[in-house]
Amino acid sequence: MDDRGGSFVAVRRISQGLERGNTCHSTSAEVVAGSAAWLGRGLSCVCAQRRESDARPSFDLTPAQEDCLQRLQNRIDIAYDSSIPEHQNALRALWNAAFPEEVLRGLISEQWKEMGWQGKDPSTDFRGGGFISLENLLFFARSFPKSFQDLLRKQEGDRSVWEYPFAVAGVNITFMLIQMLDLEAVKPRTMVGATFLKFLSENESAFDLLYCITFKLMDHQWLAMRASYMDFNTVMKATRRQLERELLLEDITRLEDLPSYSLLARNPKKKRRI
Secondary structure: OOOOOOOEEEEEOOOOOOOOOOOOOOOOOEEEEEOOOOOOOOOOOHHHOOOOOOOOOOOOOOHHHHHHHHHHHHHHOOOOOOOOHHHHHHHHHHHHHHOOOOOOOOOOOHHHHHHOOOOOOHHHHHHHOOHHHHHHHHHHHHHOHHHHHHHHOOOOOOOOOOOOOHHHHHHHHHHHHHHHOOOOOOOOOOHHHHHHHHHHHHOOOHHHHHHHHHHHHHHHHHHHOOOOHHHHHHHHHHHHHHHHHHHOOOOOOOHHHOHHHHHOOOOOOOOOOO
């Protein structure tokens, strides 16, 4: 906690060094503390919590599914590195998509706090999700610009005085999805994970699309629960439960069939009951 009374908890992803073949797949995470007065207390990643049991069945994959999973795991393993030009360019592209009317003064700048990063250097926040969490945000901004801007600027609904920080929430969502879908295992050990891999084999952007759906669903839950910053974990739990239920619906053949996709669609159709 700092002298201004604000603190937060961030979660560091631990995929590097994890042996995917280990059947005792760990769901633990290293917790890193920091502070930010504008954020307040209580923001931590619910995905770090252990599920009911480590003894879970596994599902066989087709060669195509194995290839798609491996490519996604390769993305997950890439840590954000501020010395790599590709990563620098992606970060600049995210700023330009978020604030096209405002010139970014530098990759380290107080301006980043406007997007909901903890401080003036966003690279310190990517420990929770790696480079893929930046890719997820950029995919969201480019594919669904209106929804992205609505969430960034908190333009919908009756908002709390203490809102969740957009960018940090986005990193938490990436981490939560990796854990929920068990993407660091050799093959899925839950029906939810197996169902997702079917979608991934048909659409290599499935993880990025599911991220967009999840972010919009999380905000929908946030507003429905009239949540404030201390409720972030509760909202994330509710979001995960709803997403798991939707992925297991019998008539879902693609991610666009998920009821929550209608929250995100560019031209929303009549919403299914969720």
